[in-house]
Each structure stands twice: as C-alpha cells, then as structure tokens.
Amino acid sequence: MNLKELEYYRMVCKHKSITKAAHALYMTPQGLSKIIKNMENELGATLLNRTAAGISLTVSGEYLYRHLPEVLEPYQQICSEIRCIEQQEHHEIDLLSAYGILRLVTPECLADFRQKYPEITLTYREFPDRQVERLFREGEGNVAFIVGNSSLRHLDATFMEKFEIKLLVNRQHPLACKEKASIRDLEGEKLYIESSEFHIHQLIMEKCRQAGFEPQIAFETSGFSLCHKMVQQNKGVSVTVDFIFEDMSQSDLVMLPFEDGPYYWETYMLTRNGSTPNPDIRLFHNHVMKWLKDIVEKNIVR
Numbered sequence: 001m002n003l004k005e006l007e008y009y010r011m012v013c014k015h016k017s018i019t020k021a022a023h024a025l026y027m028t029p030q031g032l033s034k035i036i037k038n039m040e041n042e043l044g045a046t047l048l049n050r051t052a053a054g055i056s057l058t059v060s061g062e063y064l065y066r067h068l069p070e071v072l073e074p075y076q077q078i079c080s081e082i083r084c085i086e087q088q089e090h091h092e093i094d095l096l097s098a099y100g101i102l103r104l105v106t107p108e109c110l111a112d113f114r115q116k117y118p119e120i121t122l123t124y125r126e127f128p129d130r131q132v133e134r135l136f137r138e139g140e141g142n143v144a145f146i147v148g149n150s151s152l153r154h155l156d157a158t159f160m161e162k163f164e165i166k167l168l169v170n171r172q173h174p175l176a177c178k179e180k181a182s183i184r185d186l187e188g189e190k191l192y193i194e195s196s197e198f199h200i201h202q203l204i205m206e207k208c209r210q211a212g213f214e215p216q217i218a219f220e221t222s223g224f225s226l227c228h229k230m231v232q233q234n235k236g237v238s239v240t241v242d243f244i245f246e247d248m249s250q251s252d253l254v255m256l257p258f259e260d261g262p263y264y265w266e267t268y269m270l271t272r273n274g275s276t277p278n279p280d281i282r283l284f285h286n287h288v289m290k291w292l293k294d295i296v297e298k299n300i301v302r
Contacts, residue, residue: 001042003075005035006068007138009047012036013065017054024130024197079139080272087142088278095124095284096141098132099198099223101267104161104243105145106302109291113284120280128197128222136270143281144270148199156273158285160292162266163241165200166255168227170234173254180259183207190218190236192227203263204239228253241265243302 011021012032022032040047047061057065087094102110102124114122127135129147136144136155149157167181175185186208193215194201201220208215218236221227227238228248245255269288271281294300 001039003072005039006072008032008035009039010065010068010072012048012055013057013061016056024134076137076139083139084142084272084278088280091120091280093120093122093143093280093284094141095122095143095145096132096135097124097126097145098129098147098267099126100244101145101147101160102126103247104267104302105288105291106295106300108300109288112291113287116287117280117283120283122284128195129199130197142272142278143284146268146270148266149268156271158269158271158289160267160269160289162264163243164257164261165203165239165241165263165265166245166257168231168238168240168245169254169256170231171252171254172234173237175237175256176254178256181256182260183211183258184213186215186237187211187213188216191215192219192221192230192236192238193217194224194227195220195222197222200239200265207260207263247302 011025012018015021015024018033019029022029045060046058047064049056049058110122132144132146169175175181193204224240224244230236231238231253232250271285295302
C-alpha cells in the first residue's frame with residue numbers, strides 16, 4: 001500500500017462512491033475498485049460496505065479515513081517544499097490554471113512577464129477547476145489560478161476578480177423577456193453546463209436542489225464555448241459570466257441576473273507558503289495583480 005493508493009481511498013470516502021471518485025481521478029471504476037480491494041487484503045480488514053444502494057465506511061474504514069491527514073499532509077508538504085527548492089534554483093514558474101482564467105488574465109500578461117524576466121522560465125497548464133486543486137494539493141506546480149477560495153493548508157490565496165453568474169438564454173426563448181431570472185426558472189429547461197469538475201456546476205446543482213428540483217441537464221462540457229453555441233441554436237439554456245459573454249459578443253443571446261442571487265465566479269491565485277520564499281514567484285504574483293488592476297482602470301484592454 002502506497003501513499004497514492006491512500007489518496008485514492010480518500011477520494012472514494014469524499015465522494016461516497018467508487019464511480020464518482022474514479023471519474024474525478026480520471027480512472028475506470030474497475031481499476032479503482034481493484035486498488036481498494038488490494039488495500040483491504042493488505043490490511044486484513046474490510047474498509048467499505050458494498051450494497052446495491054452504494055457504499056459506506058466500516059468501523060475500520062472510518063478509522064483509516066479519519067487518520068489519513070496525519071499521513072498524507074506531511075508527505076505532501078515535504079514534496080511541495082522539495083519542488084519549491086528545485087524550481088527556485090532553476091528559476092522556474094510552473095503555473096496550473098483552471099479553464100477560463102487565462103482568458104481573464106489575458107495571454108498578453110504572461111507574454112509581458114516573459115519579456116521582462118527572460119531569466120525566468122514560465123510554463124502553464126490548464127485543467128478543470130477541481131483537478132487544479134487536486135494537482136496543487138499533491139505538489140504539482142508552484143502557482144495556481146483557481147475558481148473559488150481554497151481551504152488547502154500551507155497555501156496563500158490572493159483574490160483576483162469575481163464575476164456574477166447569470167442565466168444565458170436565446171433572444172427567442174420565453175425567458176428572454178424577463179429582466180431577472182430565478183433558479184426555479186431552470187426547472188424543466190434543457191440545461192447545458194460545465195461538468196461536475198467545475199465549481200459552477202456544483203453551485204447551480206446545489207441551488208436547484210435547495211429550490212426542490214433536479215435540473216434537466218442536456219449536456220455537460222469542459223468549457224463555456226459549447227454552452228454558448230447550444231444556447232445560440234436555442235437548444236436550451238446555460239449559465240455564464242460577464243467577461244465570457246462580452247468576449248463572445250453574440251447578439252442573439254441574453255444574460256439575466258438571478259434575482260435570488262447574486263452568485264459569483266470568484267478567482268484566486270494560490271502560492272505555497274513554504275519555509276523558503278521564492279522571489280521569482282513574488283515577481284510573478286505582483287506582475288499579475290498589477291496587470292489585473294490596469295485592466296480594471298482601463299489602462300489595458302482585455
């Protein structure tokens with residue numbers, strides 16, 4: 001049994017489902033189930049109660065889950081510190097970004113940083129919201145752009161920008177004549193939305209359930225663009241944020257604020273608060289924050 005397998009087990013406990021955990025980990029349910037079974041064989045204990053209704057933790061499984069932070073967090077902190085040391089020595093910034101945020105920050109921001117500091121190697125990778133959090137927690141990268149404030153330990157979070165989440169409809173849709181929408185307006189509508197790996201999905205699902213209904217999800221995607229396209233063809237409704245809507249500038253679409261909101265798409269920059277401060281990361285942090293300030297003050301056009 002290794003630390004990666006313990007992390008897999010934590011995901012199963014968190015999602016209360018092998019299938020959902022496997023989806024979040026980009027694994028097959030069969031492969032993940034085999035890993036959990038091997039752990040049980042090695043421990044000589046049953047960790048999960050498996051029934052037709054789903055899974056639950058046994059007493060042993062609950063004990064293991066409760067003590068996982070004592071094992072995983074120190075290891076992750078050590079790995080993070082080692083990566084920080086290596087990246088600082090080689091003047092590397094490894095940026096992990098949730099989809100959509102580089103569009104917000106603008107590619108020009110990164111290009112300008114590279115031009116000003118050619119001695120620093122800046123690389124970036126984009127992932128769904130929750131995958132960025134998982135990778136950063138596991139020690140990948142040394143800067144992350146995320147959606148939603150993170151409760152991860154050993155990290156510093158700097159607020160970047162927030163945008164109101166609004167309902168997106170076609171001008172021919174009956175809802176387009178309203179000034180504001182409510183969550184209940186989603187009931188019975190075909191909803192095109194980002195997948196469960198995105199915070200906006202979790203938020204809308206939660207609000208719909210609080211209103212007493214399950215939304216009729218027509219399709220889950222990995223970005224706003226396809227959602228806009230489906231609404232443009234009047235095949236359903238979606239949710240979006242201002243800067244994406246303005247960037248796509250489609251005259252046949254309408255955004256409606258939620259009267260029972262506002263709900264926000266909030267972005268943060270994460271850095272590690274390691275024992276050895278990295279001056280390169282501080283330069284990058286300050287550069288991005290000044291760039292965003294210049295956008296707000298209209299010194300730079302997004």
